[in-house]
Amino acid sequence: MDASHSKLPSTSWTLDHVKTAISRGIEISSARSGVDVVDIDDGCIVKYGRVVRAREAEATELVAAHTSIPVAQIHATLYDEVTSTTYIVQDKIHGERLDKLLPTLDDEKLQVIEKELQLIFSQLSSLDMHGSMGMVGNSSYLDFHPFAVDHLGSWKATTALDFVTWIVDATNTATDITVFKPMDSDIFDDKKPHIFSHGDLVPENILIHDGHISGIIDWEYARWYPYFWNAYIALRRPLVDSRWMRMICNIMVTYNRERKVFSDVYGTADSWVGT
Template sequence: MDTDITKFRVPNELWRDVPPLARLWLAVPTRIRLAVYRLIWWLADTMYPRGYAVRVHRILPGIYLKYGLIKSSEPHAMLLLRRHTNLHSSVALDYVTSTQAMIGGSQGINSYTTAFLLMTAARGQSLMAVEDKLTPGQITSLGLELRDYLAEMHKIPNPYKYGLCSSAGGGVDAPRITADNFDLPPCENIRAFHGWLTRRMGMDWPLMEPKVQPLFDKYDEQPTIFSHGDLSSDNIMVHNGRLSGLIDWETSGWMPPYWDYLCTRWENSEVCKTVVRLAIPEHSDREKYEMSAAAAVGRGHSPTTIPSFEEANIL
């Protein structure tokens, strides 16, 4: 397996938004930085073995190195937050991609792209790690603090030609819609996205239309807002019972107003469910359910096998 292309993709002039020492590091040629990251990763993996997929190692106090199939939307989102808001999150210090060739038998030579993301640590611990220690009052405060966080985040301006796109301006990592099979294509606006989803449902659209067309009509003409796209108990950070930020921004982008509620993963955390419902009270579980059902039909599931919202009893 050989590296045939290495590059540093600057997310909107990253160097302008990092501390001075990081600027000096960015001045080092990309191939040297990549070689250093590979050496650090090998040493860290030798001393502290981790799982296969995307992994993170602390390499210095307050500094982490992440490696894997990391989408460029993650450093872009970190930069956008730092440039346009006062919100707390990790700070992207470097992002280096490497396209590697792999001999694939009868398939010939295939390639795939991995990346190293150098970033600061987010303050606190995940909600998952501390939820059993939180008081009811702290849980309520977390929900209200997250509401303020999202309200400021939603105002981040979109510099790209597509109204609905990732924080890097391209396709959106949207597991709730695509089940991780592909990225959601960028769209001109919310109406165009709803049209794309309608076409995905094909011949099943007449059965789904009464359930989702009212939602489409409600949001078709509304502007997109900057969204995280994966609120969950492992991405919400807490310090001393207070919200300290959000992490993992690969799914971020400018999406419909209902997006963060739709894409929340709270199935294994009643605390997360309470926090998100307090943070986003303007959206409903019915919206979340009907849009999730439409996405499932768009992936080939029969609408006759999906129970109604009332039958599902998800409350």
Template sequence: MASENICSACSWSPTRQEDCRYNSHVKIFYGVSNRGVWSLGSNLILKERSIEPPNFESLNIRFLAERTSIPIPKIVEEWQEDNGTYFLLTKRIQGHTLSEIWPTMSGADKERVAKQTAEYVMQLRELHSNRMECLGGRPLYSAFLFPNGYGIGHGPFSSDDELWAEMSLALSNVPEEIRLGLRQRMPSAAPYTFTHSDLTNVNIIVDNGNLVGILDWESSGYFPVWWEFTCAGIGLGQEDKEWKELLRKHLPDHTEARNFWLDFFALRKYPNLDERGLSFLNSCGLSMPNEA
């Protein structure tokens, strides 16, 4: 008999599953790269991943639990295996992710959740550092702020010039004149403010039309004061875009910084620029070399 495919999650073959009446209530519901997330019944969540950074979730959760009233997961246990695998066991926040229920929510409920989320985020606005860093002097991780490589740590940084020097590594193909024009538009990063940096709709838990939890703090840290508003403009799909447009209405306005970042992110593709990148060149009175 030909060998059967073994499930990578439960290690059982199809035949073994068919021959057993047991129906497990331990389910994997998310997996990407080297990580997975399991529901253990209805009350616990188990995260499994490598020990490679960014892996600061438990550190950040404990930090925020002491300093804010933000509804965050409660840690039950964490441990590391000899093979370099890390586990984090937390209490499950009861409710539904915003991504699950967005199409069925009323406009009033959507507005209420956005306002409640912003009110909690305002507690983060009071948490400052003298450097842009993750807790304990660890580097920052963001593929959107530093798009020159995924999973690479950056910083800490103590000034706008240090931040720009790192960001501009993604613009190595861009002529210096264009880079200088963009640098002049970069708003000051101070005060360096604790930032979630991924308020996507899958990280917002809602119950009965109210916010009850904010998840996924593993990459949070002290970023430029404008970064929460700016990255809340990065929509991952139409519904997430709608959610973040609503959320930004209730956050401190950093539209100037968001426009700066949008131009920066567009220029990283130079010379294969999209409409945004070409528009920036035109606004500076510049043109592509072959158009001069």
């Protein structure tokens, strides 16, 4: 064990220290452009890259402080202005990804995970923020594709219809043509409050150890979203694993109409104004 980076308090981590630890560590993930994850020993990993944002650490700490959801402890968040790179030092959570385990789990083990997952969704939804949907620390902005495109402008959505209408109007303005037809406003229930969501809670981001959920990872898309967001994310892929689909349908309302309309809107916006 290298005591030079052994669980240092956040005030002790420096960029030089983190970079040295990375150079001696073992890369465990480099699946996406601009994001790397390195095991630096002693139970810590560093997630870093030019598209990594400090808000991921802020969201993780918010969840840790107000729920019992298993998340990594954040030790430090550092930013290198020269390379425009953010570094998040955090605990390594032991476990295997649920997507790799799904084909091997019997019904009894699936039921255990299903109950734990239901509690996780419930606790996330209880994290209230009065006002608009948006990021932790900034309730008038979403900073991921295609929402981060500058010419879409700022927004302040307080209902699901506000949220979807903003995307429609901004896309039409940005493209200078009518991309969308008018929507049926009755599709979205403005009486339903927005929810705090992981933003990408799919099997790849759920770790399992000894038959239980040991950790939820990668909180980069965690935000306050419209009420149908968890169902939209969980079921948005064309080929969803049947066992995962059954779990999701058992633990939440799937909002089929809302998901269909939003999927069409989001896909069109992504095609026309995304970068």
